[in-house]
Amino acid sequence: MYTFQELAHVLAGAAVQMPQPLWPVDTLLTDSRSLSYSPRALFFALPGTHHDGHAFVEELYAKGVRCFVIQAEAALRPEAYPEANFCQVPRVVEALQQLAAFHRRGFDYPVVGITGSNGKTIVKEWLTQLLSPEYRIVSSPKSYNSQIGVPLAVWHMAADHQLGIFEAGISQPREMERLAQVLHPTLGIFTNIGSAHDEGFASRQEKIAEKWKLFADCPVVICARQHEAVYAYLMAHRSPDQHIVAWHPDDFSFPFPFADEASLENARHCAAMLRWLRYDDEAIAQRLQHLLHVPMRLEFKEGINRCSLIDDSYNNDLVGLRIALEFMRQQKNAVNLSRTVILSDILQTHSPEEESYGAVVDLLHQAKIARFIGIGTALLHHQQLFASIPQTHFFATTEQFLDAYKNSDFQDAIILVKGARAFRFERIVQRLQLQAHGTRLEINLDALVHNLNMYRHQLRPGVKMMVMVKALAYGSGSAEIASLLQYHGVDYLGVAYADEGVALREQGIRLPIMVMNPSASTFEKMALFQLEPEVYSFGQLKELSAYAQATQQPFRIHLKIDTGMRRLGFEPTEVPALLQQLAQVPQLTVASVFSHLAGADESQHDTFTQNQMSYFADVVSLMEKALPKRPLFHLLNSAGIARFPEAQWDMVRLGIGLYGTAPSTEASLILQPIGVLKTTVSQVKTIQPGETVGYGRRGKADQKKRIATLAIGYADGYSRAFSNGVGWVLIRGQKAPVIGNVCMDMTMVDVTSIGEVQEGEEAIVFGEGLAVETLAHQIHTIPYELLTRVSERVKRVFYSA
Numbered sequence: 001m002y003t004f005q006e007l008a009h010v011l012a013g014a015a016v017q018m019p020q021p022l023w024p025v026d027t028l029l030t031d032s033r034s035l036s037y038s039p040r041a042l043f044f045a046l047p048g049t050h051h052d053g054h055a056f057v058e059e060l061y062a063k064g065v066r067c068f069v070i071q072a073e074a075a076l077r078p079e080a081y082p083e084a085n086f087c088q089v090p091r092v093v094e095a096l097q098q099l100a101a102f103h104r105r106g107f108d109y110p111v112v113g114i115t116g117s118n119g120k121t122i123v124k125e126w127l128t129q130l131l132s133p134e135y136r137i138v139s140s141p142k143s144y145n146s147q148i149g150v151p152l153a154v155w156h157m158a159a160d161h162q163l164g165i166f167e168a169g170i171s172q173p174r175e176m177e178r179l180a181q182v183l184h185p186t187l188g189i190f191t192n193i194g195s196a197h198d199e200g201f202a203s204r205q206e207k208i209a210e211k212w213k214l215f216a217d218c219p220v221v222i223c224a225r226q227h228e229a230v231y232a233y234l235m236a237h238r239s240p241d242q243h244i245v246a247w248h249p250d251d252f253s254f255p256f257p258f259a260d261e262a263s264l265e266n267a268r269h270c271a272a273m274l275r276w277l278r279y280d281d282e283a284i285a286q287r288l289q290h291l292l293h294v295p296m297r298l299e300f301k302e303g304i305n306r307c308s309l310i311d312d313s314y315n316n317d318l319v320g321l322r323i324a325l326e327f328m329r330q331q332k333n334a335v336n337l338s339r340t341v342i343l344s345d346i347l348q349t350h351s352p353e354e355e356s357y358g359a360v361v362d363l364l365h366q367a368k369i370a371r372f373i374g375i376g377t378a379l380l381h382h383q384q385l386f387a388s389i390p391q392t393h394f395f396a397t398t399e400q401f402l403d404a405y406k407n408s409d410f411q412d413a414i415i416l417v418k419g420a421r422a423f424r425f426e427r428i429v430q431r432l433q434l435q436a437h438g439t440r441l442e443i444n445l446d447a448l449v450h451n452l453n454m455y456r457h458q459l460r461p462g463v464k465m466m467v468m469v470k471a472l473a474y475g476s477g478s479a480e481i482a483s484l485l486q487y488h489g490v491d492y493l494g495v496a497y498a499d500e501g502v503a504l505r506e507q508g509i510r511l512p513i514m515v516m517n518p519s520a521s522t523f524e525k526m527a528l529f530q531l532e533p534e535v536y537s538f539g540q541l542k543e544l545s546a547y548a549q550a551t552q553q554p555f556r557i558h559l560k561i562d563t564g565m566r567r568l569g570f571e572p573t574e575v576p577a578l579l580q581q582l583a584q585v586p587q588l589t590v591a592s593v594f595s596h597l598a599g600a601d602e603s604q605h606d607t608f609t610q611n612q613m614s615y616f617a618d619v620v621s622l623m624e625k626a627l628p629k630r631p632l633f634h635l636l637n638s639a640g641i642a643r644f645p646e647a648q649w650d651m652v653r654l655g656i657g658l659y660g661t662a663p664s665t666e667a668s669l670i671l672q673p674i675g676v677l678k679t680t681v682s683q684v685k686t687i688q689p690g691e692t693v694g695y696g697r698r699g700k701a702d703q704k705k706r707i708a709t710l711a712i713g714y715a716d717g718y719s720r721a722f723s724n725g726v727g728w729v730l731i732r733g734q735k736a737p738v739i740g741n742v743c744m745d746m747t748m749v750d751v752t753s754i755g756e757v758q759e760g761e762e763a764i765v766f767g768e769g770l771a772v773e774t775l776a777h778q779i780h781t782i783p784y785e786l787l788t789r790v791s792e793r794v795k796r797v798f799y800s801a
């Protein structure tokens with residue numbers, strides 16, 4: 001706890017109005033909508049693009065807040081608030097950072113700083129899980145890693161902690177120096193560097209240099225040797241007394257419970273840190289086995305009896321509780337639902353219990369919670385503190401709650417389920433969740449929009465975007481995806497067949513649609529639904545011309561030129577003849593002219609690609625001159641957009657990248673996987689040594705095993721090539737290998753090492769912790785094939801936060 005006077009002193013040079021110098025300050029407030037209207041808050045009036053913090057001073061003053069930091073040139077007059085303390089500073093964000101840096105200097109326990117392009121939040125969460133048996137840890141809530149998030153996180157450091165773990169992210173040059181001042185890490189982890197040039201950075205090198213600034217004074221920094229650019233930079237720029245711990249995957253001889261590369265890398269960073277802290281390999285290996293996949297944000301789920309669930313069942317602390325309650329309040333479609341909170345004991349608090357639970361009660365009141373269910377001996381012990389909540393129930397353990405629970409106990413409520421890991425609240429979530437049975441592909445629409453924007457950022461102003469939604473939008477479900485794309489202002493859609501285009505029109509899609517394989521029998525349909533055929537050969541052109549002239553039906557057409565794919569299209573040498581024929585059919589308007597790159601994803605083909613680009617440029621100059629109206633010219637697919645910005649012409653054609661799979665390892669943008677294929681366990685069996693599983697008796701048990709039968713087979717698109725251990729699914733985040741042959745509608749997996757797997761439990765086939773790329777690699781194919789194989793009988797479920 002500080003006084004306003006002390007803090008004002010830290011902000012040397014600020015103009016100060018201070019009628020009450022000794023006013024206590026214990027919280028920093030940057031968001032006026034926040035729940036914690038503590039009279040001990042110091043409010044920072046941040047100027048923002050959407051909300052100017054200064055506009056809230058009046059409201060907060062009325063609510064009893066008395067300490068403010070405002071921008072020097074703001075129109076606000078401190079004299080209008082005679083009882084309030086004010087600091088007027090040149091930049092409010094910097095004042096926030098200065099105060100946090102000042103607070104940080106008061107503690108001399110170790111502080112881990114984590115930066116890099118990917119994995120920061122997971123590494124932070126995992127390290128916290130791994131080290132919490134020995135250390136009392138303070139860490140950033142969720143992904144508080146920005147210019148504002150880091151200071152707010154650091155403010156939570158207190159004398160009774162023993163270790164701090166914080167992440168730091170940046171989007172512009174010069175930001176990291178400030179975060180370094182605030183965090184002042186004594187141990188560092190540099191996770192990796194993405195090859196994309198984020199807005200604001202000239203090059204990868206510049207990004208590494210900027211991130212390195214976090215560690216300028218940090219004695220020990222961990223990095224991965226395989227990220228060569230990072231490793232080389234660190235070795236070249238470290239000071240003589242700085243120690244760089246660069247691990248190599250071969251350094252770890254123990255097993256990691258992850259299959260995908262990203263999780264493996266994150267876990268290895270954690271393992272390297274534990275080694276540095278002198279844990280032995282056996283202990284590290286054992287703890288890793290118990291790591292949970294961390295959901296990156298609160299999950300919103302549909303519950304039983306018209307309830308909505310907010311699943312935050314992985315940790316429990318006061319800051320997290322406040323965030324979760326705010327999240328609850330923001331759910332617009334839940335305003336009529338009564339608010340329930342199911343909470344476990346708070347294990348990681350070190351203030352006296354009375355005080356912590358008192359703070360919980362305050363938060364519950366502010367969030368207008370109607371019903372509270374407390375689980376744990378501490379809550380049970382302090383239940384009298386909760387007397388003012390309308391309805392309360394207390395249980396010593398999760399099991400007791402589950403025993404007492406009846407399905408009808410919860411109706412028309414929005415329920416926050418939040419518990420420390422030890423309480424295993426995922427069991428409660430499972431009970432309260434509306435069970436979606438069988439196999440389904442869940443599509444995250446937010447991730448899709450993220451990916452779209454990622455590619456949009458690569459485009460020069462004015463360049464249009466066509467999105468390929470052929471093959472059910474690469475398996476994701478075309479109508480829903482198409483309407484989202486329409487909403488987000490995409491210019492064109494591309495489909496393979498006329499029927500796909502008709503289906504989109506019937507769903508209300510108004511965007512222009514190109515059809516790549518138009519047969520003569522579909523011309524009428526295409527005219528009726530205003531679909532635009534691709535034309536790739538003289539034979540086809542003749543048929544279409546004849547139809548258009550006979551019916552006097554105009555068509556907008558797209559000419560495909562073959563510049564090297566050797567698949568469909570006119571040869572560049574055929575262009576003059578093509579132009580001649582087109583001139584005779586006024587019904588046909590050339591809407592666009594395009595070609596397709598054969599090897600844009602791999603640099604080994606770059607010379608070939610350059611040739612394709614130059615053939616195309618020749619075609620463009622011929623066509624430009626000869627056609628009555630300049631059409632759109634386009635060449636690039638997803639990999640091309642990422643790697644050949646110079647060839648954008650008038651439009652690009654985005655495909656696989658939108659669906660979250662990087663088409664090229666050489667220029668990966670930071671994409672988010674959009675689909676998770678899930679199925680459920682239909683039955684669990686124990687089998688004895690010598691027994692066999694499935695057709696052909698291919699799965700043999702060499703020892704006693706537990707086997708789960710899943711509701712997915714090759715008719716759902718789960719390839720038979722995954723049989724006999726080639727493939728695996730994730731159950732509770734752990735690997736369950738396929739045993740025996742994949743059947744038409746079912747697959748058996750070995751769950752012996754996972755524990756008491758239950759019927760109805762969920763299994764992840766791909767997505768979330770098991771990348772499509774990894775699985776595709778297992779059966780020697782590419783992600784495109786796996787995605788488009790998911791059969792139509794698999795239900796698509798769309799969601800966004």
Ligand SMILES: *Cc1c(COP(=O)(O)O)cnc(C)c1O
Nearest residue numbers: 468596637638639653654655656
């Ligand atoms: C499918 C397709 C694309 C998209 O390719 P991705 O590799 O998925 O980006 C672009 N152009 C044409 C002609 C296509 O058929």
